[in-house]
Amino acid sequence: MTAKTDPGRFFEDYRLGQTIRHAVPRTLAEGERALYHALYPQRFALNSSDAFALDCGLDGSPMDALAVFHTVFGKTVPDISINAVANLGYAEGRFLRPVFAGDTLRSESEVIGLKQTSSGTSGVVWVRTTGFDQNGDAVLTFVRWVMVRKRDADAPAPETHVPDLATSVAPQDLILPEGLTFADYDFGLAGSPHRAGDYAVGETIDHVDAVTIEEAEHMLATRLWQNTAKVHFDATHRDDGRRLIYGGHVISMARALSFNGLANAQVILAINGGAHANPCFAGDTLRAWSEVLDRADLAPGIAALRLRTVATRGHPFALRDEAGKYLPDVLLDFDYWVAMPG
Template sequence: MAKTNAGRFFEDYKLGDVIEHAVPRTVSGGERALYHALYPARHALYSSDEFARASGLPTAPIDDLAAFHVVFGKTVPDVSLNAVANLGYAEGRWLLPVYAGDTLRATSEVIGLKQNSNGKTGVVYVRTRGLNQRDEVVMEYVRWVMVRKNNLDAPAPDPVVPELTKVLSVEDLAIPAGLDFTNYDFTLAGEAHRWGDYELGEQIDHVDGVTIEEAEHMIATRLWQNTAKVHFDATFRPDGQRLIYGGHVISMARALSFNGLANAQMIVGLNGGAHANPCFSGLTVKAWSEVLDKRETSAPGVGAIRLRLVATSGGAPFALKGEDGKYLPEVLLDLDYWALMPV
């Protein structure tokens, strides 16, 4: 009897399947230190316990995207080990801050299946929830993945593509208990721009760039326990290149957005996201943002801002799609998210 696990292929998924992912992981300050070593992340709320306490939190949480990567990594052996590509995200919500000492685990439900016309791959839609040691849901999101078939003769399932909310309302967002920006220190945060200073439709070129390094990406995939073959096995792709984990690009772009959005402190909602083109080591990632919406919240001094974050490997800022409506080849990421910012 085989003891090893080759991972699920497209024909192995059934609509309604619930997958309990191994292995729970207790996070510590080490995750924060390594996250800040991998990315130029410096939002004050996640960098300073004192800044977090002045903002009404007990201490600085683990970076929102670091918590996302931990949960995401739990799902890879069951969802995307044999993936061709991770295609997109929707309905993402950060429901509770994750603190050092919390233990995270993940569970996913298959909510959609659609075989591709080539008969060799199919798209799997899952809703994933990350839970802490108290069985509280700390985050949830939907993602869809293109997965290889192992048995090409396996019958195609009835296609089911879930209807997903395109944009979360501000009422859907979970604001951490106690969060209060009324005494926010803009000097320590790094910029003076507050919620009221941003206008709908405003575009921000974040100016800086970071060249993606193979070694850093390998550290990141191991840190997040991301075992997808396309990320670490150079023999898995015909071109012999290791595909950069899309979350690595998300974190890099988010870190770059500090220059111009230093006070967009917490990501609390993910409306949608697309990895528009593959990223490989050696590419230099730059980023720009567009303000899509702004809403007041019930928390003192806290506003919600909806942002489009675009990561590119070149070209002029603010260029997104060609005349054919398709993403330009240099566009790596198109992410639509809600963040919390002092008013």
């Protein structure tokens, strides 16, 4: 009998410099937008209203940046993380151009780092992934690293190479959507009077609201983004019989909760870094808080805020213990740039 199925790559299958074209392009439609808004309490005006977006100089309301991220990410899972133990972090993420309903996205990844773990049963793989639209234009690029099981614990370890990654995307490398202007920005419709200049570096914001993560919603999101990682949908894959909540689900929920306090953070421009500090499971009640890390002027009337948004089961503004380790209630530590009225 000839094998037709694919068990996915294991750690020993990766090679430094390897380029992987991921299968099955995905056309995003208004249905994906509606479902994204149903899964997350997303209220940012630019991604909610064509009329608001037109007043901001765009051709219509773009897809939420994180919906684009999830789509590009989901394409990579069968090749990169289907045999993952955990997705560990992100860096050097840049949103290069807006995506609109009707655009078709595909993904490509380059292996830029490898390191076997001390146990010898798994290894960390770093990849730089790029998402392209139907015209071949890059819309998004990011680095992520993931711990992947080995098929054979006795297989020789590859030469260790840990990539040197930037701690953040420089403000001069941030790309605004073409035509974006906040000259006629309606603060009343956006839901907040606060401009970028109203936020001080070092300021912290408790986003007040909370959402309990449900198994059904997580499963729907995982399938929506065609994320096939076994830890998310196969209850037999973990020894404890629990399905791990997709980290992107936590990111989107935290971003949606951040509206209360950051309603004018309309455009995500870059992902500087991110860590899934502790696993999230159905039944966890998620809260979010943010810290302003930096601010930069980008164009007349448009500024960027660098934000850290933390998703937690615990109290706001608690992040690490005295030894510098993430507290057990911290689920996500997410560092990113947003564009706001200046």
